[in-house]
Amino acid sequence: MKIFDYMEKYNYEQLVFCHDATSGLKAIIGIHDTTLGPALGGTRIWNYETEEDAILDVLRLSRGMTYKNSVAGLNLGGGKAVIIGDPDKIKSEELFRAYGRYVESLGGRYITAEDMNTTTKDMDIIHEETEHVVGLEGKSGNPSPVTAYGVFRGLLAAVEEAFGTKDLKDKVVAVQGLGAVGYCLCKHLHEAGAKLIVTDIKKEYINKVVQDFGAKAVAPDKIYGVECDIFAPCAMGAIINDFTIEQLKCKVVAGSANNQLAEEKHGDMLEEKGIIYAPDYVVNGAGVMNVYEELQGYNEQRAMARASGVYEAIKKVIEIAKRDGIPTYKAADRMAEERIQKIGELQKIRFFNK
Numbered sequence: 001m002k003i004f005d006y007m008e009k010y011n012y013e014q015l016v017f018c019h020d021a022t023s024g025l026k027a028i029i030g031i032h033d034t035t036l037g038p039a040l041g042g043t044r045i046w047n048y049e050t051e052e053d054a055i056l057d058v059l060r061l062s063r064g065m066t067y068k069n070s071v072a073g074l075n076l077g078g079g080k081a082v083i084i085g086d087p088d089k090i091k092s093e094e095l096f097r098a099y100g101r102y103v104e105s106l107g108g109r110y111i112t113a114e115d116m117n118t119t120t121k122d123m124d125i126i127h128e129e130t131e132h133v134v135g136l137e138g139k140s141g142n143p144s145p146v147t148a149y150g151v152f153r154g155l156l157a158a159v160e161e162a163f164g165t166k167d168l169k170d171k172v173v174a175v176q177g178l179g180a181v182g183y184c185l186c187k188h189l190h191e192a193g194a195k196l197i198v199t200d201i202k203k204e205y206i207n208k209v210v211q212d213f214g215a216k217a218v219a220p221d222k223i224y225g226v227e228c229d230i231f232a233p234c235a236m237g238a239i240i241n242d243f244t245i246e247q248l249k250c251k252v253v254a255g256s257a258n259n260q261l262a263e264e265k266h267g268d269m270l271e272e273k274g275i276i277y278a279p280d281y282v283v284n285g286a287g288v289m290n291v292y293e294e295l296q297g298y299n300e301q302r303a304m305a306r307a308s309g310v311y312e313a314i315k316k317v318i319e320i321a322k323r324d325g326i327p328t329y330k331a332a333d334r335m336a337e338e339r340i341q342k343i344g345e346l347q348k349i350r351f352f353n354k
Contacts, residue, residue: 001052024090027099035343041061043118110132120137149184149188157278157315159230172228173189173196197226230252285313
């Protein structure tokens, strides 16, 4: 791939390659945009087949964080990092400390956090070398409960648009993925009076939700076709695709999974089917709100109050979609871009010391 052509096309600022022979560190840090503030995004570990795959992933993910942080109303830009290797084999104190030094070398332009295959304990080791890390133990900690509350609030906004009411009593919600976020979302839905149809690849997760919330369980490949009002994808990405979209019998899609649309055309297809889609990076944005509060001096009540604002964010996305005659996935991008442009214009206002 022509890296600089790709960076120019999507207005990336910086791509940093990090190597340390002693620890075996091979990492890439991508900084997409810092108009709103320092770039924040997690560090994931993955055994990529090729170095080009790793580069494309960090570029795609860092740009996604720009949009996510913008629509969340945070004073943060977008960044991401990947460490190349098998997470079950390469983790060590020296690797994370070497990586922390590279984060520190960027002088605060990039703030890292946990992501796929990294943990709060890993962040604590990175913290030995840099202050530019969040999601530490004893501070904001596990973001799952806050993320799930934000998803619940965003789901309510989409439900109100689809049904004319936020009341979930006797509404049927099909939840795919019952990990930390999915379980907490089920709890909120159950307490609101919804009926749950659930699935997961882990039997023990299914059993817990069935026992705790009286849910009905189905096989993983059957969840798409169940009769329901709301489909809540909380597991893998690309689950709205050519194969699944024709099976959906819901009026709303709203869940915590990242990159739910396999391709942009699938957002158009949801629109054509009359399904209200709550764009993933808007509805699951409370996780990054939670770690943002750590930068301010963590306060759980304040974090939950921010998460509640996902309701208003989804309402605004729907408003823009109607205003401009576009699907909600495009409206979310436009919402993010409009905020970046408006705040960027403020840079014209300069302060001068005598």
